[in-house]
Amino acid sequence: MHPCSVSMPSTCATTTMSVHHTEFKRKVGPQPHCIANLITEIFLDHYQELLNSLILESLKSIQDEFYEGQSTQELDKMRGVLNHSSRTTRLAIFFFLLNVDQGIKKRVTSLELVENHPKLTRFFLDLKRILVPDFFTNETEPVSYFVDRCEEFYVLA
Secondary structure (H helix, E strand, C coil), X not given: CCCCCCCCCHHHCCCCCCCCCCCCCCCCCCCCCXXXXXXXXXXXXXXXXXXXXXXXXXXXXXXXXXXXXCCCHHHHHHHHHHHHCCHHHHXXXXXXXXXXXXXXXXXXXXXXXXXXXXXXXXXXXXXXXXXXXXXXXXXXXXHHHHHXXXXXXXXXX
């Protein structure tokens, strides 16, 4: 008897293979302590504590930077308004502070996903060049309209 003839499968046949050395790039997972699209998230009930915290941090930053750490009547009034104002009023204060205070801009940027930083930058420019000037030049524009426009501009940025 002859032994069974066994042939090597074509998948195991010796072939010339070239290996390309490329740099392995790790997929970036979610960043710790980041909130995707923070600007739209602060409109939600779940983030109202964060909204208040951002406003208070900004007021403190302004106090330290412009008033040598001393409080003013205006800053105290704004702090007082936070406790009993509507969400719309708090959002308007947040956007006005975001327009003028570098501290809150840095904080918001640090909380946002890196991929969304260009979107934030565009929004900051729209806030400075369009939204805030329009609000202060049109005395008939309600605060709610300003806040709605801020959300719309962020979404479209």
